[in-house]
Amino acid sequence: MHRYAFVLALICSTCVFSSAARALDKVDPYICPTQTQGSGIDCFLEAVPQTYTMCRHIKSIEIIEFGLTGAQEGVNGAKTEYCIDKHKILIVRPYQAALREAASKTEMVKDIRKLYDSWLDSLAKLIPGPGETDEAYKQRVVRPYAEFNEQIKAIRVLAEAPATPPKPVAKASKAPPAKASEKK
Numbered sequence: 001m002h003r004y005a006f007v008l009a010l011i012c013s014t015c016v017f018s019s020a021a022r023a024l025d026k027v028d029p030y031i032c033p034t035q036t037q038g039s040g041i042d043c044f045l046e047a048v049p050q051t052y053t054m055c056r057h058i059k060s061i062e063i064i065e066f067g068l069t070g071a072q073e074g075v076n077g078a079k080t081e082y083c084i085d086k087h088k089i090l091i092v093r094p095y096q097a098a099l100r101e102a103a104s105k106t107e108m109v110k111d112i113r114k115l116y117d118s119w120l121d122s123l124a125k126l127i128p129g130p131g132e133t134d135e136a137y138k139q140r141v142v143r144p145y146a147e148f149n150e151q152i153k154a155i156r157v158l159a160e161a162p163a164t165p166p167k168p169v170a171k172a173s174k175a176p177p178a179k180a181s182e183k184k
Helices: 002-021 040-070 078-090 092-101 106-124 134-160
Strands: none
Touching (some): 040 106
């Protein structure tokens, strides 16, 4: 019986350790081209500016084709909308892997979520504003890179710091159960 328990424990431990290695197996190499074999955190940190750049370039092509004011008229913005929707789906695995890897560092989890929210917000703001000049639009869509870089640096610093052990939870003291001899 003990022999089977050892084999079962060995199989389970192999599954746990190999699942971390396979967390990024199905990640599209275009969203984190140099980090698909790295950690989830590294892939996610590479994917944020990479995917933003892809969608920004597509929006630039729409602006070249239809002009700044016509880039969203009718179906003219469909390519950018598709790019954003596609990357929201593709970034899920690296994002979840990063959150799992950072789980022991609450500040890092918070910063990863903040970066993800900044990324979503930046993608939503790729649409030119009414009356916005070409120069103002170009300056505005470049600004998120500085924010991404600042947040990525902060996450990398936290990744290098040792994990803080969880605070012990104080247990309420209970009276020990009564012994059979005391019940009489």
